[in-house]
Amino acid sequence: MRTLVLERRLRRFREVLERRQKDLVVFVDDVKNEHNFSAILRTCDAVGVLRVYYYYEGKKDPKINEGITIGAHRWLFIERVYSKEELLGRFKEEGFQIVATWLGEESVNYREVDYTKPTLVVVGNELKGVSEECLKFADVRIKIPMMGMVQSLNVSVATGVILYEAQKQRWEKGLYSKPTLSEEEIEKILHLWAYEKVIEDRKR
Numbered sequence: 001m002r003t004l005v006l007e008r009r010l011r012r013f014r015e016v017l018e019r020r021q022k023d024l025v026v027f028v029d030d031v032k033n034e035h036n037f038s039a040i041l042r043t044c045d046a047v048g049v050l051r052v053y054y055y056y057e058g059k060k061d062p063k064i065n066e067g068i069t070i071g072a073h074r075w076l077f078i079e080r081v082y083s084k085e086e087l088l089g090r091f092k093e094e095g096f097q098i099v100a101t102w103l104g105e106e107s108v109n110y111r112e113v114d115y116t117k118p119t120l121v122v123v124g125n126e127l128k129g130v131s132e133e134c135l136k137f138a139d140v141r142i143k144i145p146m147m148g149m150v151q152s153l154n155v156s157v158a159t160g161v162i163l164y165e166a167q168k169q170r171w172e173k174g175l176y177s178k179p180t181l182s183e184e185e186i187e188k189i190l191h192l193w194a195y196e197k198v199i200e201d202r203k204r
């Protein structure tokens with residue numbers, strides 16, 4: 001494989017990729033604040049999420065604040081989607097459970113969900129929450145219990161709480177001990193990170 005990084009860096013890339021959970025996906029439903037969006041991305045990297053999709057009701061792409069991600073976003077596949085139905089329908093067909101955050105009475109405690117199954121977690125807009133289009137696809141609605149005066153958490157904090165429950169369950173089931181990506185997929189991403197990205201960065 002052609003590489004433009006040091007052996008140690010390449011080893012680190014591989015270790016990270018061997019821990020990436022290709023069947024734990026996050027969908028960010030119109031989160032407006034760049035700090036929130038960026039903090040979500042940083043947590044996704046930390047937990048081993050590989051793919052993050054987002055819907056955004058703005059003309060331009062949302063800004064990623066590098067002071068907040070400290071580069072974590074560079075190691076994720078982040079894709080803007082224009083049809084929530086198309087995305088969620090596709091994941092459902094692939095056998096993913098759709099887990100939507102929702103602060104309603106009928107939602108279950110977030111710890112009751114089995115996140116070791118292929119899972120797509122939906123988090124929502126700071127004011128409106130997760131949209132009706134997404135809720136329609138949800139196999140389960142979850143909430144993090146709130147014991148204080150305010151009714152909700154900041155969206156990036158909520159994402160962290162949920163993803164770390166997923167991380168705990170997956171860790172206990174040994175899903176971080178063997179790669180979820182195939183060797184072919186790992187090699188392909190390694191080429192991207194250790195070669196193509198380096199060339200791209202040098203051009204900047």
Ligand SMILES: C[S@@+](CC[C@H](N)C(=O)[O-])C[C@H]1O[C@@H](n2cnc3c(N)ncnc32)[C@H](O)[C@@H]1O
Nearest residue numbers: 101123124125127129130143144152153155158
């Ligand atoms: C500030 S909240 C949205 C509040 C909105 N008024 C509502 O009722 O959904 C923004 C996002 O953070 C996440 N969130 C915040 N608190 C949560 C909680 N207690 N349980 C689950 N998700 C939560 C959800 O993804 C939510 O869509």
